[in-house]
Amino acid sequence: MHDRAPAVTTTRLTDPTFDPAAPGPRLARPAWGAGTDAPLTIALSGPDNTGKTTQLRVLARRLTARHATLTGPLEDFDPRWTVVRSQGMSRWWFQDAPVHEVADVLACSYLARSRTPVATSLRLVDRGVMMLEASLAATVGVRENLDVRRAADRAVALLKPYAEDLRRAQAGEHGIVLLHDVDAAAGTVRSLARERAVSSRYAAYQRQLHDHVHRLIERDRHTAVVVGDRSVLAVQDELRALLAGGHPVLPDGALRDVQLVALGGLSESGKSTAGEYLRTRHAYARLKIGWLIRTAADLADLADPYACTPQVQAELLVDALDRYCAAHPYLDRVTIESLHRFEATAELRRLLGKQLTVLYLDAHADVRAARGTAGPGDVAERDIVKSERGAARVADLADEVIDNNRSSVALRHRLDQIALAARWPLRRPVPIAVGELGLPVRLAAYLTALLDQVTGEPAAVDLLAVTGSGARRTYRDGWSDLDVFVVAEPAGLPRLRQALDDLRDGLGGVKLGVTAVTAAECRSAAITPRLLHVLTLLGDGDYAPLWCRPGLSLPAPSPADDAAASAADAASAAIEIRRQLLHGAPDLRKLYKTTALLAKLILRILGTSQREHENDDSALVALLHDEPQNGPHDADPGQWAQRQRQARTDRATATTMATLVLDRWLSTFPQAGRS
DSSP states (O other): OOOOOOOOOOBOOOOTTOOTTSOOOOOOOOOTTOOOSSOEEEEEEOSTTSSHHHHHHHHHHHHOTTTEEEOOOGGGGOTHHHHHHHHOHHHIIIIISOHHHHHHHHHHHHHHHHHSOOSSSEEEEESOTHHHHHHHHHHHHHHTTOOHHHHHHHHHHHHGGGHHHHHHHHHTEEEEEEESOSSHHHHHHHHHHTSSOOOHHHHHHHHHHHHHHHHHHHTTOSSEEEEOOOOHHHHHHHHHHHHTTSSTTOOOOSSTTOEEEEEEOSTTSSHHHHHHHHHHHHOOEEEEHHHHHHHHHHHTTOSOGGGSOHHHHHHHHHHHHHHHHHHSTTOOEEEEEEEOOHHHHHHHHHHHGGGEEEEEEEOOHHHHHHHOTTOHHHHHHHHHHHHHHTTGGGGGGOSEEEEOSSOHHHHHHHHHHHHHHTTSOEEOOOOOOGGGGOOOHHHHHHHHHHHHHHSSSSOSOSEEEEEGGGTTTOOOTTTOOEEEEEEOOGGGHHHHHHHHHHHGGGGTTOOEEEEEEOHHHHHHTOSOHHHHHHHHHHHHTSSOOSEEOTTOOEEOOOHHHHHHHHHHHHHHHHHHHHHHHTSSSOOHHHHHHHHHHHHHHHHHHHTOOOGGGSSHHHHHHHHHTTOGGGOTTTTOHHHHHHHHHHTTTOHHHHHHHHHHHHHHHHTTSOOOOOO
């Protein structure tokens, strides 16, 4: 731009005798949240382009006209602005009008706005009284070539005739300042970057304006400050948190911790299939965009929301989402479908930022035509309507375009990866040396030789780790197995198999268990509960690989998901214990290890499993020694530890312990009544 008049602003008047370098007194304000017949005034201040107007509009829409009045621009409160506009706002502001006239028009507008009654209990003000002094000081600083201190003195002098009235007006405001950055210079750069074109005079004005806003903040002319370039909703959430408790109708932000996935694509591309799978498999609430927009439009008395601008459509959608999640506070995952409008989707992205994941499902026209239940002609007709709205262009805004020309299984695995990526952080495992595991010499030598064969360039595996007792430094020679977890692509398996064959004699009779999966299977959770637990331990650092490909990242499942998956393994372990007990002479080693496994799983499901209970011995003692039904040894963990050791060699003790652990598992089930 060549020159534009600054947004007409409101500010707080400082004391006419103030020292700009000295801290100012806190202004007297009505008690936050105190009952009063006067409306509560919430004022957002800050330099240009910080989002004040948008934030107030979003908040006002959420409150509705029943509870809040969004005051209009200052031009609505003094008839002289009509003449100013006819003369050219920028010329009047920066050049033609005497500065005392600018000060008079601004001050009278502020005061008229503060005195105008409203019919609601909340008044929302775009630029509070704090901004009057800041904008006037910046104006005279540019027009009269003054530094910040002299410009501040000049503004105070110009506003002196209105000082008492302005002080009363600002004392009734709860002012929140929005900033781009804690540094005024950095904030100026960000503010100007949002302009299409900038003249040297307007740039100078913005530099002064930022300096004066920061100066007044330091003098405590505000209630709170919100800093940072974030999504509109992220800033809105912080504003609502700051306002919480100030008034009965002020809402908290309900979308703060909600993962939002928006689905786009042309007809029969798989949007509904994807939404339903995310609902049933990953517990997403599934909502329709049309219903959301109509719901918010009804509350706003808008007869045709699609006649509104894309910005308003996006705000209506977010408003309805906010209301829905407030009514369902347990939701943390939501899908919305379908994205048909390009511009509205772009506005939705601006509002929600990284909180929104846009997925565009793509499929060839012939594939989509074959999926249509009403024939290919119907699909083509629907495509025309959606394409006119910009549905196909949504792919340009998508976080991911999903190829849905293949099977439904392929689609599900990709959706699994997307859903889990939002819940499970990716971690880079840190390898350790073989010697740190404390294994017998022959096994350490075996693992060293195995690593030499499979990790040379090009590596046959992406990761190799010891799990189980070997990883926990509790390996028992003659009793424990050697369990190895490998992440590898199919192309590397022949070389891994050859290495295992070549080195088999080095095991010395120790039973080796090798489990291999791909990184894609890990990211899709297409693995057993036991392997999901291995990923959890790798993510937490409780397990460490002996080698991993540089840059490899694996998902770290949450403890809650780990515990939920463990229930399936617990059921299998309980069945295996009964299978062993039904033998006349059960396999002692298998019975003991299965019993210990069930004990660990029960502890994990109960949420009481600690790292020290990951080995067989401590898990059995932890589960059984304090159980009232377990007899006279309940209070003595030492005696339980002795019984646990005997169970490794004595079949009767092992059977007793297995029965106790099985009973502990079965006690968690409600008993059906008998007729």
